[in-house]
Amino acid sequence: MNALFKNIYQHPLLSEEDLKAIAAIHQQVIFAKGDTLLKEGRVANEYYILENGLIRAFVHNYNGDEITTDFFTDNNLVIVPTSLFQRSPSQENLQALTDCVLWKVEFNDFQQLFHRLPGFIEWGRLWFTTQLFSVKQRSLDMIMETATNRYLKLLQQKPQIIQHAPLKQIASYLGVTDTSLSRIRKDITA
Amino acid sequence: MNALFKNIYQHPLLSEEDLKAIAAIHQQVIFAKGDTLLKEGRVANEYYILENGLIRAFVHNYNGDEITTDFFTDNNLVIVPTSLFQRSPSQENLQALTDCVLWKVEFNDFQQLFHRLPGFIEWGRLWFTTQLFSVKQRSLDMIMETATNRYLKLLQQKPQIIQHAPLKQIASYLGVTDTSLSRIRKDITA
């Protein structure tokens, strides 16, 4: 458990003692495959650290179809920042694709500790910076990479997805139809 | 000038006094059309508030072609967060598309004040939250919207772009070729 937190909350300004205080606001929770962690329309009041499992975020488009916006794997921070920090209804849903072991952090507990530890603040800013970068990279990939390359990249980064996420969910994440992704897979194997 | 800062640094926890202190770390700078504010490979040591003008961010792809990643207009915060906060070389370039009036903030000045004012910290987190949301929205638009709709949306949000950014730059931002965007424009007018 300590290794998990040390891995996530890495920052030069965070001491051992700080880490202990941070670890103390985490509480283990279990979700079963198919469970919903956050439903659109509700205000998120917590974030999670995913110790083990696979989770996806999705929204609905005009037709009511689901569009997968993110996949979370081991050691990822599972969060809907807009809802948690603006205290506003979430547009995104969080759903467990496998049984999951997570560590939950309540907003109030986080908020208090956050403002007490300058290192925590710095860590948070770096976390946002990293997030921003990777989301921008995703936009860039949509522009610069072919659908096939986007798929290969995703495989490399999160291979677990293949085993647990149905093709349709992966396809919507990559911005192609399930039909196209099926053909892409065929071409790759050939 | 005060109105500009009040508009940008809006947060319930920021008092008049706080705002004065924040305003004090800003210094006016002028850039001429075509000037480079930040060149790829360099470490950003400042961010800007754009009082007046148009700026774009771009990267280079494998072929050396420019891909526009962002447009900044009046009242926008012009920043490359990864470079500024991770103190790492920027992959992005910042270029003035028109003459620009900006207010520069040096990293060190920002950093000191940031940690002194809890309201500033909260403001910063909300700023990141908003950014994350809009960048995610951009990815979603790449998936859910047609090229034509993406163009119409951009027009609505930043109409200044049309007058000052050449078609090729807008096209790469939208993820289409300049040929296609030219046809899209034609279809819209018809």
Place this chain on the structure above:
DNA sequence: TGATATTCTTGCCATTTGGCAAGTTGTAAA
């Protein structure tokens, strides 16, 4: 195990977008 629903693949064809090249328009400097 058997029945049912979901997931995945594939063929056919339509639509969208790209690539290239020629020509036109617009702009800026000599």
Place this chain on the structure above:
DNA sequence: TTTACAACTTGCCAAATGGCAAGAATATCA
């Protein structure tokens, strides 16, 4: 004003992707 260069448009055809529907494979649950 002339020249040169960049910006934009357009025609022709190729490539990528989508839409639909049928069928095969797989998962799920009583």
